[in-house]
Amino acid sequence: xxxxxxxxxxxxxxxxxxxxxxxxxxxxxxxxxxxxxxxxxxxxxxxxxxxxxxxxxxxxxxxxxxxxxxxxxxxxxxxxxxxxxxxxxxxxxxxxxxxxxxxxxxxxxxxxxxxxxxxxxxxxxxxxxxx
Numbered sequence: 001x002x003x004x005x006x007x008x009x010x011x012x013x014x015x016x017x018x019x020x021x022x023x024x025x026x027x028x029x030x031x032x033x034x035x036x037x038x039x040x041x042x043x044x045x046x047x048x049x050x051x052x053x054x055x056x057x058x059x060x061x062x063x064x065x066x067x068x069x070x071x072x073x074x075x076x077x078x079x080x081x082x083x084x085x086x087x088x089x090x091x092x093x094x095x096x097x098x099x100x101x102x103x104x105x106x107x108x109x110x111x112x113x114x115x116x117x118x119x120x121x122x123x124x125x126x127x128x129x130x131x
Contacts (some may be wrong), residue, residue: 016063020049028067028084035091036082041075050083066092 013021020028025047033042052063065086072079083093 013065016052016057016065017049020047020065020067024065024067024086027086027089028069031084031086031089031091032069032071032082036080036094037071037073039073039075041073043072043074045070045072045079070097 028047029044032044047067047069050066050068052061056063067084067086069082069084070079071082078099079097081093081095081097082091084090085092
């Protein structure tokens with residue numbers, strides 16, 4: 001799969017709040033893979049429109065199309081947030097998210113791990129199964 005990440009043309013955007021097109025999502029992923037998410041261990045959780053501020057929209061300011069992305073690097077078990085400028089083809093923000101505490105992670109692990117941590121009960125959703 002080849003991506004032309006040099007092109008800065010935004011195709012088919014009629015309104016600044018239009019969702020990202022397939023081409024814009026591919027462009028954002030390509031920009032991240034060419035930059036900080038180059039390793040094969042990265043997995044994309046979500047890529048969506050970063051909405052411009054209401055003040056900019058009300059004042060008719062020419063807004064920049066940006067994408068928010070959430071990624072996981074499975075090699076080091078860390079997650080990241082990124083902001084990609086689709087017009088300039090740059091990563092404007094790259095932030096590591098907080099790690100889940102070991103106490104919380106034991107709730108999602110095996111029953112034997114919960115028992116070792118002193119937790120014998122699991123949390124159940126308030127609705128019945130199959131609902």
